[in-house]
Amino acid sequence: MASQNVMDKVVSLCKRRGFVFQSSEIYGGLASIWDYGPLGIALKNNLANYWWREMTQLHDNIVGLDASILMHPQVWKASGHVDGFVDPLVDCKNCKARFKAQDLIKQWKNKKKLAAISDGEIEEGREGDLTELGKVRWQEAACPSCGTSGNLTSPRLFNLMLKTFLGPVEESAAVVYLRPETAQGIYVNYLNVLNTSRMKLPFGIAQIGKAFRNEITPGNFIFRTREFEQMEMQFFVRPEEGTEWLAKWRDKRFEYYKKLGIREEKLRLHQHTPQELAHYAEDAYDIEYEFPFGWQEIEGIHNRTSFDLKRHQEFSGKELSYMDEESKERFTPFIIETSSGLNRTLLTCLVDGYYEDTQDGEARTVLRLSPAIAPIKAGVFSLVKKDGLPEIADQLANDLRRVGTVFTDHSGSIGRRYRRMDEVGTPWGITVDYQTKEDLTVTLRDRDSLEQSRVTIAELPAMIAAKIASA
Ligand code: ATP
Numbered sequence: 489m490a491s492q493n494v495m496d497k498v499v500s501l502c503k504r505r506g507f508v509f510q511s512s513e514i515y516g517g518l519a520s521i522w523d524y525g526p527l528g529i530a531l532k533n534n535l536a537n538y539w540w541r542e543m544t545q546l547h548d549n550i551v552g553l554d555a556s557i558l559m560h561p562q563v564w565k566a567s568g569h570v571d572g573f574v575d576p577l578v579d580c581k582n583c584k585a586r587f588k589a590q591d592l593i594k595q596w597k598n599k600k601k602l603a604a605i606s607d608g609e610i611e612e613g614r615e616g617d618l619t620e621l622g623k624v625r626w627q628e629a630a631c632p633s634c635g636t637s638g639n640l641t642s643p644r645l646f647n648l649m650l651k652t653f654l655g656p657v658e659e660s661a662a663v664v665y666l667r668p669e670t671a672q673g674i675y676v677n678y679l680n681v682l683n684t685s686r687m688k689l690p691f692g693i694a695q696i697g698k699a700f701r702n703e704i705t706p707g708n709f710i711f712r713t714r715e716f717e718q719m720e721m722q723f724f725v726r727p728e729e730g731t732e733w734l735a736k737w738r739d740k741r742f743e744y745y746k747k748l749g750i751r752e753e754k755l756r757l758h759q760h761t762p763q764e765l766a767h768y769a770e771d772a773y774d775i776e777y778e779f780p781f782g783w784q785e786i787e788g789i790h791n792r793t794s795f796d797l798k799r800h801q802e803f804s805g806k807e808l809s810y811m812d813e814e815s816k817e818r819f820t821p822f823i824i825e826t827s828s829g830l831n832r833t834l835l836t837c838l839v840d841g842y843y844e845d846t847q848d849g850e851a852r853t854v855l856r857l858s859p860a861i862a863p864i865k866a867g868v869f870s871l872v873k874k875d876g877l878p879e880i881a882d883q884l885a886n887d888l889r890r891v892g893t894v895f896t897d898h899s900g901s902i903g904r905r906y907r908r909m910d911e912v913g914t915p916w917g918i919t920v921d922y923q924t925k926e927d928l929t930v931t932l933r934d935r936d937s938l939e940q941s942r943v944t945i946a947e948l949p950a951m952i953a954a955k956i957a958s959a
Pocket of ligand 1: 711
């Protein structure tokens with residue numbers, strides 16, 4: 489299957505089966521903003537719970553937090569976002585298309601056109617450097633969208649934070665920002681957590697929540713949006729242990745995606761070059777996935793050093809260092825951050841799990857989602873809609889509901905009912921037939937192997953629970 493095709497098919501499946509809808513669709517939609525339907529929110533919640541369990545429950549030294557989206561405006565001055573969270577933009581005066589200047593440079597470099605429009609002094613590997621932008625003769629360059637020359641503006645800085653006003657008066661004193669990352673909520677609560685939960689280094693604080701960025705080039709469905717959710721964990725360590733913990737978390741997080749069922753050959757690590765490093769980072773890795781539109785970051789793992797705590801200490805005047813009880817040393821911890829996108833992980837699971845094949849002469853679409861995150865765990869069917877079989881199936885479905893979400897459907901061909909469940913990633917199909925009345929067994933069908941076995945009704949709930957737990 490051509491890869492762009494997969495993207496189109498996933499988007500259409502999402503809409504058709506109620507995973508993702510366009511926001512405010514009856515009004516024509518709001519660009520690049522999406523709503524999650526019944527199956528979408530089930531998948532998203534399962535993914536969030538999976539991450540939460542992996543990052544908090546399974547560690548005795550990581551605790552959770554839920555900080556507000558709105559924070560004191562000083563937070564964003566201290567974090568560097570007010571000054572640093574900017575992307576230089578170029579507009580086309582003819583077709584009104586808008587580009588990230590660095591994206592254009594990348595494109596031109598790929599096509600080796602840059603020499604023709606600049607004075608040819610751009611060194612390799614200096615992509616993304618602001619000084620490089622000044623070397624391009626933007627006004628002479630061609631717009632990649634409409635193709636006309638002489639219509640591009642010079643790059644202008646654009647702050648990616650969304651602003652709003654607190655209180656009834658829209659004045660500058662009332663400006664607050666919608667947080668562009670969840671991390672700062674953790675840093676400003678570091679002392680609260682330390683004092684209330686008696687944590688000792690190394691320890692972590694995990695959080696899942698919304699973040700907002702006025703992205704210049706949102707797109708690729710839910711891959712890059714202006715409203716999204718992050719799953720972040722900030723791990724506080726002794727400064728000399730920063731490098732070691734960065735490597736540990738990088739490897740752990742890479743394994744996590746494999747455990748989630750993502751194909752290993754579609755995953756890779758990318759270490760940031762010095763030019764790519766964010767202002768706060770000493771060293772960083774991206775975990776990348778090969779989407780139909782190319783290799784892209786799904787999670788960032790950063791050694792943020794003591795930058796954030798020191799800046800908040802400076803701006804707030806509050807002491808944010810750490811006292812080591814044993815050695816009696818006082819120092820500011822380093823922070824290792826693992827930052828992943830919930831919506832982006834969801835898209836990764838959908839794209840990676842999408843397959844088409846033929847079963848019994850019928851075309852089948854299947855989402856190979858891990859049972860741990862599948863929105864529906866089992867479809868429970870009665871072979872025919874009579875002779876007491878639906879009642880047995882309903883009773884079984886009720887017993888299974890304690891284990892996970894199940895779906896019942898008692899009409900239509902059994903093959904069609906299985907296929908409708910395959911398409912939304914349901915791992916098991918369970919069918920009640922006439923034999924059930926005799927020996928209390930049902931057919932259990934596996935979505936991926938298509939194997940069918942007879943299982944007793946009595947053992948089924950524990951069996952399904954065990955399969956989900958081991959996924
Ligand atoms: P990108 O280079 O893709 O813009 P970034 O380097 O700005 O990402 P981080 O600030 O490291 O991303 O954010 C961590 C994670 O948050 C990303 O790996 C991604 O999964 C998610 N994320 C960031 N921006 C968006 C967005 N606009 N839409 C959806 N998810 C996002």
